[in-house]
Amino acid sequence: MEKVKIKIKRFDGKVEKIETYEIPYDERTTIIEALMYIQSEIDPTIGFRVQCRAAICGTCGLLVNQEYKLGCRTKIVDIVKDKEIFLEPMKNLKVIKDLVVDHSEFLQKLKNVKAWFVPKEPFEKVFPEDLKKFEKETDCILCGLCYSICPVFETDEPFGGPINYVKTYRFWKDKNDALGDERIVLARENHITSCVHCKYCSMTCPKEIPVEQDIFQIEFYGKQKGIIEKEENQFDFGDFGSF
Ligand code: SF4
Numbered sequence: 001m002e003k004v005k006i007k008i009k010r011f012d013g014k015v016e017k018i019e020t021y022e023i024p025y026d027e028r029t030t031i032i033e034a035l036m037y038i039q040s041e042i043d044p045t046i047g048f049r050v051q052c053r054a055a056i057c058g059t060c061g062l063l064v065n066q067e068y069k070l071g072c073r074t075k076i077v078d079i080v081k082d083k084e085i086f087l088e089p090m091k092n093l094k095v096i097k098d099l100v101v102d103h104s105e106f107l108q109k110l111k112n113v114k115a116w117f118v119p120k121e122p123f124e125k126v127f128p129e130d131l132k133k134f135e136k137e138t139d140c141i142l143c144g145l146c147y148s149i150c151p152v153f154e155t156d157e158p159f160g161g162p163i164n165y166v167k168t169y170r171f172w173k174d175k176n177d178a179l180g181d182e183r184i185v186l187a188r189e190n191h192i193t194s195c196v197h198c199k200y201c202s203m204t205c206p207k208e209i210p211v212e213q214d215i216f217q218i219e220f221y222g223k224q225k226g227i228i229e230k231e232e233n234q235f236d237f238g239d240f241g242s243f
């Protein structure tokens with residue numbers, strides 16, 4: 001069996017250090033399996049997150065050779081460089097221990113934008129074409145990779161983050177959601193216009209959700225409806241109805 005050196009950026013609450021572990025792997029071994037091997041065979045003190053191991057729960061995000069990945073769906077063979085792999089915790093989030101970060105900050109921000117379905121009365125019949133409008137956004141697993149890669153927090157800490165606006169978009173596009181344009185007001189209050197449209201969030205999302213495009217659409221609609229202030233010289237497309 002081939003061997004790989006796994007370097008891990010560790011943190012015990014006070015001190016940061018890099019530790020290296022050599023482990024065997026084959027063409028199917030994932031990063032999470034490598035970490036489980038280290039924990040059971042070499043060093044039981046290593047801290048990391050894992051639950052479903054099937055890219056569903058969103059708990060295992062981390063940096064692998066400086067790329068944002070889900071550990072459970074990233075194979076060593078696909079990312080190994082010079083027989084080494086470097087693992088770091090996600091950025092923009094407080095590190096609790098080793099690769100374990102605190103998700104509570106972005107979960108709190110999801111509450112700020114009411115990231116849940118608010119049923120409208122009476123409930124309208126739903127057809128396949130209605131679901132298509134937000135089908136992709138329902139795939140979000142709350143992994144936070146988009147939140148972690150976003151550069152805006154360096155200059156605007158209260159920015160809601162891309163994960164928020166994916167949720168805004170998903171419920172705003174649902175004809176049975178009662179909040180309607182109030183969701184655009186909430187997005188504005190949570191600084192949606194601080195997005196610099198770098199597209200890092202879209203490129204990082206493991207579910208291929210067009211995060212930046214969703215943000216663009218919310219902003220564009222908000223500006224046309226007068227909910228979000230327009231920048232100077234912005235072209236007015238008039239009322240474009242059910243965008
Ligand atoms: S497109 Fe906007 S939300 Fe996405 S990473 Fe860039 S600045 Fe952040």
Ligand code: SF4
Pocket residue numbers: 139140141142143144145146147162163166204205206207208209211
């Ligand atoms: S939008 Fe994508 S990257 Fe962001 S939390 Fe959802 S699944 Fe993860």
Ligand code: FES
Pocket residue numbers: 049050051052053054055056057058059060061070071072073
């Ligand atoms: S362990 Fe659930 S997404 Fe990776």
